Amino acid sequence: MDVIEVSSQRRRQLVDVTTFVQEAVAASGMAEGICHVAVPHTTAAVLLNENADPSVGEHILNALAAILPAVSWRHSEGNSDAHFLSTLVGHSVTVPINAGELALGRWQAVYLLELDGPRRREIWVTCLRS
Amino acid sequence: MDVIEVSSQRRRQLVDVTTFVQEAVAASGMAEGICHVAVPHTTAAVLLNENADPSVGEHILNALAAILPAVSWRHSEGNSDAHFLSTLVGHSVTVPINAGELALGRWQAVYLLELDGPRRREIWVTCLRS
Amino acid sequence: MDVIEVSSQRRRQLVDVTTFVQEAVAASGMAEGICHVAVPHTTAAVLLNENADPSVGEHILNALAAILPAVSWRHSEGNSDAHFLSTLVGHSVTVPINAGELALGRWQAVYLLELDGPRRREIWVTCLRS
Numbered sequence: 511m512d513v514i515e516v517s518s519q520r521r522r523q524l525v526d527v528t529t530f531v532q533e534a535v536a537a538s539g540m541a542e543g544i545c546h547v548a549v550p551h552t553t554a555a556v557l558l559n560e561n562a563d564p565s566v567g568e569h570i571l572n573a574l575a576a577i578l579p580a581v582s583w584r585h586s587e588g589n590s591d592a593h594f595l596s597t598l599v600g601h602s603v604t605v606p607i608n609a610g611e612l613a614l615g616r617w618q619a620v621y622l623l624e625l626d627g628p629r630r631r632e633i634w635v636t637c638l639r640s
Numbered sequence: 641m642d643v644i645e646v647s648s649q650r651r652r653q654l655v656d657v658t659t660f661v662q663e664a665v666a667a668s669g670m671a672e673g674i675c676h677v678a679v680p681h682t683t684a685a686v687l688l689n690e691n692a693d694p695s696v697g698e699h700i701l702n703a704l705a706a707i708l709p710a711v712s713w714r715h716s717e718g719n720s721d722a723h724f725l726s727t728l729v730g731h732s733v734t735v736p737i738n739a740g741e742l743a744l745g746r747w748q749a750v751y752l753l754e755l756d757g758p759r760r761r762e763i764w765v766t767c768l769r770s
Numbered sequence: 771m772d773v774i775e776v777s778s779q780r781r782r783q784l785v786d787v788t789t790f791v792q793e794a795v796a797a798s799g800m801a802e803g804i805c806h807v808a809v810p811h812t813t814a815a816v817l818l819n820e821n822a823d824p825s826v827g828e829h830i831l832n833a834l835a836a837i838l839p840a841v842s843w844r845h846s847e848g849n850s851d852a853h854f855l856s857t858l859v860g861h862s863v864t865v866p867i868n869a870g871e872l873a874l875g876r877w878q879a880v881y882l883l884e885l886d887g888p889r890r891r892e893i894w895v896t897c898l899r900s
Contacts, residue, residue: 511802511868511900542641544676544766546804546864550875552820558731559723560682569713569720570727576709579836583829590829593819597830598858601818601878602865604676604732606766608641613764615680618731634873636804636866638900640641640768672771674806674896688861689853690812699843699850700857706839728858734806735862736896738771743894745810748861770771770898 512537512635518627522575524559524567525622528614531605531635535612538637545612546636548602553592553626555599556633561619574599592625599623607637642667642765648757652705654689654697655752657763658744661735665742668767675742676766678732683722683756685729686763691749704729722755729753737767772797772895778887782835784819784827785882788874791865791895795872798897805872806896808862813852813886815859816893821879834859852885859883867897 512534516525527547535545547556560566574595583590603620606613614620622631642664646655657677665675677686690696704725713720733750736743744750752761772794776785787807795805807816820826834855843850863880866873874880882891 511866511873542766544768546866548864548866550873550878552818552826552875552877557727558682559727563717566682566720566723569711570724572711573709573720573724576711577707577837579833581829581832581836587823590826590833593826594830594833597817597819598728600730600860601863603730604678604734604864606641606676606678606764613641613680615682617682618680634866634868636802636900638768638804638898640766672896674898687857688812689857693847696812696850696853699841700854702841703839703850703854706841707837730860733861734808734864736771736806736808736894738894743771743810745812747812748810768898770896 514633516622517630518624521627522571523624523627526619527622527633528619531620532612534635535607540607540637540639541610543607543639545605545607548634550632553589553596554631555596555623556603557599557621557623558603558618560617562617589626595625644763646752647760648754651757652701653754653757656749657752658749661750661765662742664765665737670737670767670769671740673737673768673770675735675737678764680762683719683726684761685726685753686733687729687751687753688733688748690747692747719756725755774893776882777890778884781887782831783884783887786879787882787893788879791880792872794895795867800867800897800899801870803867803899805865805867808894810892813849813856814891815856815883816863817859817881817883818863818878820877822877849886855885
């Protein structure tokens with residue numbers, strides 16, 4: 511398992527971690543299989559989305575904020591919204607490995623979704639041979 | 641990695657791809673393991689849900705449309721709603737392989753969720769032995 | 771594939787299944803890999819979230835209920851809300867196995883999310899070596 515450390519600068523933020531994941535796949539030496547990318551956190555998530563137009567990322571962050579319901583968030587730490595959104599988006603993604611490379615679509619990039627930053631975060635990468 | 645090609649006919653649509661995935665599992669010859677089913681797209685998703693009552697699929701599509709917040713979607717291509725919903729639902733599912741078959745529950749089927757169609761789409765299937 | 775049986779007591783409920791999953795990982799004897807935890811159901815889900823403060827789980831259940839749109843749910847069984855939320859949260863999670871143990875973060879626990887209980891449910895656990 512490879513551990514990648516990244517830092518966020520804002521409360522909610524998308525951090526592109528594609529290059530780190532690609533390096534972990536190359537270091538694994540695997541030709542075919544899958545790559546599992548996870549956060550060991552409950553107020554962050556991992557997702558794939560477009561890397562070409564930066565406004566897509568802004569829209570995702572704005573829409574996540576906008577769907578938050580007006581419920582009472584009594585959790586003593588005041589960050590239950592982050593726990594909820596991490597549950598909706600998910601703590602991991604799995605991506606194929608093909609011909610020795612992370613098999614992303616033309617527009618796909620791997621992002622850490624920070625939901626309660628700024629913080630230092632870890633990403634755990636596990637590669638499996640098929 | 642097996643590549644399945646499917647076409648959608650509407651902007652938002654569920655396309656049942658279970659049979660194609662079952663064929664990929666059979667062709668792999670694996671007895672026990674997992675099957676990873678992913679789209680290389682950022683405006684589509686993959687999900688499992690009920691295949692018996694067609695109204696369930698309609699409800700899912702209606703509810704996805706209904707939770708879209710009234711935010712500004714400034715992305716130049718005008719399809720940020722599709723990027724957002726693909727992030728919520730997810731670009732892949734993983735299903736066990738048991739006794740040489742895709743181990744779905746009694747009511748589960750595998751669907752491509754089209755969010756910005758009509759388009760031709762790919763589904764990437766990777767099987768791993770446990 | 772290990773099958774875990776659990777029961778829910780309420781319509782919507784989080785059931786901590788971490789111990790059962792840890793036991794399946796220990797029984798597999800695997801040192802490094804991934805553990806896939808899935809439900810064969812279309813009105814339940816699996817998620818990771820915090821186990822320390824019980825109010826986090828309550829907030830997640832409240833927020834899931836609050837984001838349900840006011841659409842018509844015509845499904846004859848009257849549980850389309852459960853199908854929709856299971857699609858958003860997802861039917862499975864995948865967690866790394868590291869040094870022979872389920873590699874959860876400090877605050878992470880594995881939960882069955884019941885969305886149409888009370889019922890008896892199954893959880894299917896598959897471990898793969900990396």
